Amino acid sequence: MSNRFGSGHDDEPVIGATYSPPDEPVIGGSYPPDEPAPPTIGGYTGEPYYEDDEFAGEDGYWDDEYYGDAEPPARQPMFYVFLFLAAVVGGVLVFLVFNLVRGGGNGGTAPATEFAVRIESPARDQRLEINREHEAVVQASATEPLRRFELFVGDRVVDAVDVSEAPPDNRYRATLRFTLPSKGTYDLFVRVFAASGASKDSEKVRVVAIEPVGERPQTIQGRVVADATLREGPGDTFAEAGSLRAGAQVTITGKTRDLAWLLVQPPAGRAGWVRRAAIEPLDTLDLVPVRDATPTPVPTATSTAAPSPTATVSPSPSPAANAPDFVPTNAVLAQGGAVLRVTISNVSNNAYSGPLVVAVGGDVPQQELAVNVNLPANGGSTVVEFPVTPPITQPGKRAVVTVDPANIVREQREDNNGATFVLQPPVEAPNLVITSASVTATTIDVVVRNDGGPLPVTSLVVQVQLGGETTSKSVSLALATGQSSPVISVARPAGSGQATVTVYVGNQPLASTTVQLP
Numbered sequence: 001m002s003n004r005f006g007s008g009h010d011d012e013p014v015i016g017a018t019y020s021p022p023d024e025p026v027i028g029g030s031y032p033p034d035e036p037a038p039p040t041i042g043g044y045t046g047e048p049y050y051e052d053d054e055f056a057g058e059d060g061y062w063d064d065e066y067y068g069d070a071e072p073p074a075r076q077p078m079f080y081v082f083l084f085l086a087a088v089v090g091g092v093l094v095f096l097v098f099n100l101v102r103g104g105g106n107g108g109t110a111p112a113t114e115f116a117v118r119i120e121s122p123a124r125d126q127r128l129e130i131n132r133e134h135e136a137v138v139q140a141s142a143t144e145p146l147r148r149f150e151l152f153v154g155d156r157v158v159d160a161v162d163v164s165e166a167p168p169d170n171r172y173r174a175t176l177r178f179t180l181p182s183k184g185t186y187d188l189f190v191r192v193f194a195a196s197g198a199s200k201d202s203e204k205v206r207v208v209a210i211e212p213v214g215e216r217p218q219t220i221q222g223r224v225v226a227d228a229t230l231r232e233g234p235g236d237t238f239a240e241a242g243s244l245r246a247g248a249q250v251t252i253t254g255k256t257r258d259l260a261w262l263l264v265q266p267p268a269g270r271a272g273w274v275r276r277a278a279i280e281p282l283d284t285l286d287l288v289p290v291r292d293a294t295p296t297p298v299p300t301a302t303s304t305a306a307p308s309p310t311a312t313v314s315p316s317p318s319p320a321a322n323a324p325d326f327v328p329t330n331a332v333l334a335q336g337g338a339v340l341r342v343t344i345s346n347v348s349n350n351a352y353s354g355p356l357v358v359a360v361g362g363d364v365p366q367q368e369l370a371v372n373v374n375l376p377a378n379g380g381s382t383v384v385e386f387p388v389t390p391p392i393t394q395p396g397k398r399a400v401v402t403v404d405p406a407n408i409v410r411e412q413r414e415d416n417n418g419a420t421f422v423l424q425p426p427v428e429a430p431n432l433v434i435t436s437a438s439v440t441a442t443t444i445d446v447v448v449r450n451d452g453g454p455l456p457v458t459s460l461v462v463q464v465q466l467g468g469e470t471t472s473k474s475v476s477l478a479l480a481t482g483q484s485s486p487v488i489s490v491a492r493p494a495g496s497g498q499a500t501v502t503v504y505v506g507n508q509p510l511a512s513t514t515v516q517l518p
Contacts, residue, residue: 114143115200117192123390125338127208127286130180138190138202140172148193151176153186180209203482210287220283222264224248225370226355228279230272234261241272246355252281254291259367263291277357277370277406284387324352324375325412328401331360331421336428337391340364342384342401346375348412356409358384362400362420365389397423428453428481432510435484437501439515443489448503448511450479460485461504466493466517492517 117140128134136151136159145166151159159176167173172192180186187204230242234256244250244266253271254263262279265271325348334341340360346352352375359368365388373382402418404411411417431452438445446462456478463472471491479485493499496517503511 113194113196113198113200115192115194115198116141117190117200117202119188119190119202119205121390122188122205122207123393124205124336125208126390127210127284128180130182130209133177133179136176136178136188136190138174138176140174140190140192140200140202141170142172142192142194142200144198145195146172146192147195149174149176150191150193151178152189152191153178153180180207183209185209218287218289219251219253220281220285220287222250222252222262222279222281224250224278225280225372226278228274230264230266230270230274232272234263234273238273242266242269244274244278250279252279252285252288255285255288257290259285262288277368280370286387286389322350323410323412324348324350325416326352326356326375326403326409327416328358328403328419328421329381331399331401331419331423333388333392333423333426334385335391335426337393337425338388340386340388340399340423342386342399343381344373344375344384344403345379345381346377347379349377351375351377351380352409354409357404357406359402359405360386360399361402363392363397363423364399368405392423393425395424399423430455430479430505430510432479432503432505434501434503434511434513437513437515439492439517442492444492444499444501444515446488446490446501446503447484447486448479448488449484450481452481454481455479455505458505462488462490463502463504464490464493464499464515465502466495466497466499469493469495 117138119136119138121137122128122134138149138151140146140149146163148163149161149172150157158178161174161176163172163174176190178188186207186209188207189204190202191199192202193199224244224246226246228244229240230244231238232241244264248266250264250266252262252264255261255276259276261273262276262285263271263273264279324346327345327347328342329345330341330343332341333339342358342360344356344358352373354372355370356373357368357370360366364386367386369384369386371382371384374380375382399421400418401421404417407414407417429452430450432455433449433451434446435449436445436447444464448460448462457476458478459474459476461472461474463470471493473488473490475485475488477485490501499515499517501513501515502509
């Protein structure tokens, strides 16, 4: 039997034979001088020694026939595996750090979310009954999906709605509910939350809480502007219940749904119904409940005769050369769209003084108002105001104005008493307030907020006055509704005491406060 190198060997192992264990080299032991010493641990001291017979020679050592000068052993394969894994892990870390710096990870700086949110209903200054559930209709949009709406009354959350799906047009709509506990004014606003956690508040909407006018009757005072007939029901076919004289004070306890008739209680005598045009309410008719007619209509004394007139205004003589001529010449919205101001002019050569009825309609709630006027000749005018509920805030609405609708006052012309006006929402003036005035060693730092209509780019002057010394700072800025200015630093006057801080726009003082200079 020969080994793979072609040399015979008498000590070849025989399969199935039993052998004694080979002599193992002993670390630190001694060996005969004719036998090579085993390799030392930790270093190379001669010819390498390996136990792998596939590469070793007959005696377990490397053969010089194939290896001349012996070299150190090659590195193990696991070393290269370790290097490969380290390179992979390092590449992954570099990739993650790059993404974080670029903003692709959670730690990056994402672009700010843009919002648009507003309360569509109720309208500003709308009157709402206390202890009754009301609805707030909200619309919002954003540059990322919205997740929640919260309704605030003052600084308290009263209702919330979660959003599960984004609408196709990206216009989110929600209806939230609230109750007003007592009389007074309240500020409503809605806060929306985006998926990222960003939030935005709507502009505040002020509403007026009033006592219920349904179950418990409310009354207001009124003044009679023209002699009128009281009736047992709201109509000319009801029997007479008395009469009213111009100038008398009455208590208004009810109204019809169309506001054409009022239920009043005179100072003396029984209550009755009178035409709305004959009464000037001293408070809003919103506080007065609607009353249904309970009496049965009674025909007048003669069935063939016309009903008794309810003369709200005493008729003037037949048209003559000295008659007036009334024309509605203007109609505009005021107070945020909650008031309609109608201008009536007398285009006749003759002056007029006395009661006059003006009616409005169209997109404005249908109503009439009787007023005492003094109209000089040739363009003399007067302004009549009508409440508008809910306020008109959108352009393109119409107001139909009619003067003397029943033709009670005889005029030179009776065909020019009506006109239609296209209304534009009023432009609210800016309302500046000083939100803070901080005193430092050398300056007074002032912050101004605009609570009114938008303020275009303008020159704004902040002035500080202490005794006879005045310092000021002029800045040019524009403020949207609800927006605050940057800090405006004004040089501090010398001395101590109470100083006055005033904000001027065009030499007009718009806001003022005081600070204590130590």
